[in-house]
Amino acid sequence: MSAFPDGFLWGTATSAHQVEGGNTNNDWWDFEHNPASAARSSSGDGIDHFHRYAEDFALLASLGHNTHRLSLEWSRIEPAPGEFSRAAIAHYRRVLTALAGTGMTAFVTLHHFTLPRWFAVRGGWLAPDAIDVFTRYCAFVSRELGSLMPFICTINEPQMIALHGYLEGYHPPGVTNPVLWKRAGEALLGAHLAAVPAIRAEATGRIGLAVQLPLLAPARDDAACDAFCRAMRHEIVDRYLDGLATVDGGDWLGVQYYRKQWVDPASPTLFAAPPPGFPLTQMGWAVHPDGLREMLHRAAATGLPLYVTENGIATDDDTERVAYLEGHLAALARAIAEGVDVRGYLHWSAFDNFEWSEGYRPRFGLIAVDDDFTRRPKPSAGVFARIIRNGIAS
Numbered sequence: 001m002s003a004f005p006d007g008f009l010w011g012t013a014t015s016a017h018q019v020e021g022g023n024t025n026n027d028w029w030d031f032e033h034n035p036a037s038a039a040r041s042s043s044g045d046g047i048d049h050f051h052r053y054a055e056d057f058a059l060l061a062s063l064g065h066n067t068h069r070l071s072l073e074w075s076r077i078e079p080a081p082g083e084f085s086r087a088a089i090a091h092y093r094r095v096l097t098a099l100a101g102t103g104m105t106a107f108v109t110l111h112h113f114t115l116p117r118w119f120a121v122r123g124g125w126l127a128p129d130a131i132d133v134f135t136r137y138c139a140f141v142s143r144e145l146g147s148l149m150p151f152i153c154t155i156n157e158p159q160m161i162a163l164h165g166y167l168e169g170y171h172p173p174g175v176t177n178p179v180l181w182k183r184a185g186e187a188l189l190g191a192h193l194a195a196v197p198a199i200r201a202e203a204t205g206r207i208g209l210a211v212q213l214p215l216l217a218p219a220r221d222d223a224a225c226d227a228f229c230r231a232m233r234h235e236i237v238d239r240y241l242d243g244l245a246t247v248d249g250g251d252w253l254g255v256q257y258y259r260k261q262w263v264d265p266a267s268p269t270l271f272a273a274p275p276p277g278f279p280l281t282q283m284g285w286a287v288h289p290d291g292l293r294e295m296l297h298r299a300a301a302t303g304l305p306l307y308v309t310e311n312g313i314a315t316d317d318d319t320e321r322v323a324y325l326e327g328h329l330a331a332l333a334r335a336i337a338e339g340v341d342v343r344g345y346l347h348w349s350a351f352d353n354f355e356w357s358e359g360y361r362p363r364f365g366l367i368a369v370d371d372d373f374t375r376r377p378k379p380s381a382g383v384f385a386r387i388i389r390n391g392i393a394s
């Protein structure tokens with residue numbers, strides 16, 4: 001018997017700005033071109049997915065995937081406040097039609113990190129009407145494309161947008177302010193909760209939120225560090241999961257898990273370097289597969305069905321990717337055997353792509369992309385295809 005239930009969804013995830021290329025009208029483009037920012041390079045042409053989406057979907061389907069997650073670029077769809085582009089909607093209608101044509105189920109994210117430049121300039125998530133403006137965009141897209149979006153994800157990782165953008169200064173707007181960090185987080189959770197009824201009024205797709213759930217542990221065995229870890233867990237994990245339970249938080253929850261992290265109030269970054277003994281990725285992240293099982297249990301407390309909407313490793317050594325994939329899928333299978341309702345697994349990522357402030361150096365893809373945009377599946381893509389067909393070796 002397979003460890004994964006019938007109808008389990010298998011595939012990969014991407015986001016518009018990381019693969020499309022030419023997204024010049026958003027806050028990330030400005031951040032990438034600001035020499036004083038944390039970003040190392042321009043997203044430039046991406047992997048030219050904007051023009052090559054049909055061949056990309058065909059390739060993923062040929063690898064046995066039955067699902068694919070992508071995002072719509074808000075700055076293309078609404079290039080100026082309240083001004084919606086018919087050409088951009090027509091483009092995404094073609095994209096989603098091509099995806100449906102391969103037989104793969106679409107997970108469509110409406111906001112994956114990038115904001116239209118005009119939205120960022122007027123205060124981003126801290127502007128008084130930010131939630132209304134976001135909700136208007138969600139309603140418009142749902143009206144136009146609803147029939148092509150079986151799974152709709154409102155926002156990708158609200159906690160990471162708040163943490164990276166407002167506390168660490170690592171993402172736009174590059175702010176380092178604990179008060180604004182919390183305010184941005186509240187606005188983002190509020191934006192999701194307001195978007196749910198607005199989308200329901202226009203579309204029948206199943207609505208969810210994708211949260212990153214790192215396994216957080218105190219760096220030292222002392223009371224102060226312990227209390228600080230609990231506070232960080234509240235800000236990064238509990239505030240969001242508990243927030244979904246109070247009202248209509250949606251129909252499903254996307255769990256994104258990459259690593260274990262050690263929290264340290266004495267560190268300027270608030271996190272300590274991983275202790276020895278944990279394999280590290282190109283990002284310096286500690287690999288700890290069982291953390292996925294633990295965080296799935298935590299997410300299950302929301303009562304929502306779960307999908308792993310991201311999980312993956314940055315490495316130039318594809319054998320490490322195979323080990324990561326097998327280790328995390330075994331942890332996922334254990335969570336299912338223990339009764340957690342997980343209905344799909346989407347690996348991050350389909351392709352090597354633009355890794356935000358780190359540029360193109362970290363390689364998260366099952367498929368490599370040459371300078372001339374030729375796609376080359378790595379051995380890990382074959383291993384994933386075999387697991388989809390046969391399950392995992394026990």
Ligand code: BGC
Nearest residue numbers: 015156157160212310348355
């Ligand atoms: C994001 C992706 C990103 C990945 C690896 C997640 O935080 O949703 O856009 O590329 O992690 O860093």
